[in-house]
Amino acid sequence: MRTYLDHNATTPLRPQARAAMLEALDLGGNPSSIYAEGRAARALVEKARKTLADQLGVIPPMVIFTGVGTEANNLAIKGANVDRIVISAVEHSCVLEAANATGKPVEIVPVTADGVIDLEALEKTLASGQGKALVSLMLANNETGAIQPVRDAAAIAHDHDALIHTDAVQALGKIPVNFGLLGVDLMTLSAHKVGGPQGTGALILRDGIVLEKQIHGGGQELGRRGGTENVAGIAGFAAAAKAACEKESDIKALRDLLESKLQETSPGMTIFSAAVERLPNTTYMALKGLAAQTTLINLDLEGIAVSTGSACSSGKVTGSRVLAEMGVSDALRACALRISFGWTSSEADIEKFIETWQQLVARGNQAAA
Ligand code: PLP
Numbered sequence: 001m002r003t004y005l006d007h008n009a010t011t012p013l014r015p016q017a018r019a020a021m022l023e024a025l026d027l028g029g030n031p032s033s034i035y036a037e038g039r040a041a042r043a044l045v046e047k048a049r050k051t052l053a054d055q056l057g058v059i060p061p062m063v064i065f066t067g068v069g070t071e072a073n074n075l076a077i078k079g080a081n082v083d084r085i086v087i088s089a090v091e092h093s094c095v096l097e098a099a100n101a102t103g104k105p106v107e108i109v110p111v112t113a114d115g116v117i118d119l120e121a122l123e124k125t126l127a128s129g130q131g132k133a134l135v136s137l138m139l140a141n142n143e144t145g146a147i148q149p150v151r152d153a154a155a156i157a158h159d160h161d162a163l164i165h166t167d168a169v170q171a172l173g174k175i176p177v178n179f180g181l182l183g184v185d186l187m188t189l190s191a192h193k194v195g196g197p198q199g200t201g202a203l204i205l206r207d208g209i210v211l212e213k214q215i216h217g218g219g220q221e222l223g224r225r226g227g228t229e230n231v232a233g234i235a236g237f238a239a240a241a242k243a244a245c246e247k248e249s250d251i252k253a254l255r256d257l258l259e260s261k262l263q264e265t266s267p268g269m270t271i272f273s274a275a276v277e278r279l280p281n282t283t284y285m286a287l288k289g290l291a292a293q294t295t296l297i298n299l300d301l302e303g304i305a306v307s308t309g310s311a312c313s314s315g316k317v318t319g320s321r322v323l324a325e326m327g328v329s330d331a332l333r334a335c336a337l338r339i340s341f342g343w344t345s346s347e348a349d350i351e352k353f354i355e356t357w358q359q360l361v362a363r364g365n366q367a368a369a
Contacts, residue, residue: 069190083131145282173244
């Protein structure tokens with residue numbers, strides 16, 4: 001049996017999502033058709049919209065279903081009627097790339113050594129530039145799990161007449177996410193990070209905000225995103241989000257157990273962003289001298305899936321951009337491994353990981369001796 005410890009990459013489908021998807025797939029019907037089959041499909045989409053809206057404390061028309069989280073980020077950033085874009089240095093690459101693709105000025109706000117946005121620098125950036133800005137600040141980082149002060153950033157943004165978008169893809173289902181309490185204008189979500197299917201996302205939009213649509217077609221999603229709705233995907237997304245948000249999570253206890261065992265067995269271990277508020281399911285760590293790429297392959301051979309958080313392009317392995325922005329040395333970045341838990345995780349996973357990890361560390365030490 002495999003030990004899957006990469007829930008921040010994607011989370012296995014929850015049974016509730018699977019059941020909702022099978023029901024939708026059997027239904028057939030285009031939600032835009034006016035006869036009975038179409039009306040039944042429409043009813044499923046609208047029920048899902050209400051379910052998702054309820055989890056976030058918003059009303060259903062504020063929810064736009066999209067193809068993926070990446071598409072929702074693109075819609076928010078490219079569609080906003082602004083003159084310039086301000087993002088944190090640790091945003092997901094789809095936010096950075098969408099911002100650069102607009103051709104508008106893009107200003108990057110630095111993060112601290114713990115991976116949290118520098119709010120003073122945000123304020124200064126907003127105060128110094130010309131024209132209306134869109135701020136995009138993720139709620140939780142996909143690599144470190146560091147939770148960003150989105151509520152404070154929203155207050156600063158609004159003081160400067162800017163719009164604020166948050167990429168909450170990694171936060172939903174792991175920490176409480178309430179759109180109104182955060183005070184943002186736009187929020188991105190993705191189904192497959194909460195145990196829904198891959199290929200479904202959503203953008204939540206405050207009443208009164210108009211975006212330039214990015215996918216032209218029919219008048220679906222109140223004219224804000226063309227294309228026949230992915231009915232089964234949407235039904236699965238809502239069912240997964242409800243299950244993820246409603247269940248009291250004991251994930252933090254598992255994560256803390258892992259970290260205490262790691263500290264015990266590998267005292268020199270660095271855990272990134274450990275000093276700040278983090279997602280309860282994420283450990284991003286490095287043991288100097290134990291190369292992450294090799295460790296990942298060895299763990300895979302032993303039946304364990306984790307991630308390095310590194311990007312690999314044209315055959316050249318580069319360390320994490322997020323860690324580089326936090327000022328982590330190249331040598332330590334090359335050793336960074338991310339472990340992320342989710343609804344399928346158990347103590348047995350930790351035991352298996354620690355046992356294998358100890359063997360790999362011992363082997364690494366022998367090779368170095
Ligand atoms: N934003 C963050 C923070 C993510 O971690 C991811 C996925 O890794 C995305 C956006 C993209 O979501 P999707 O895979 O649905 O396109």
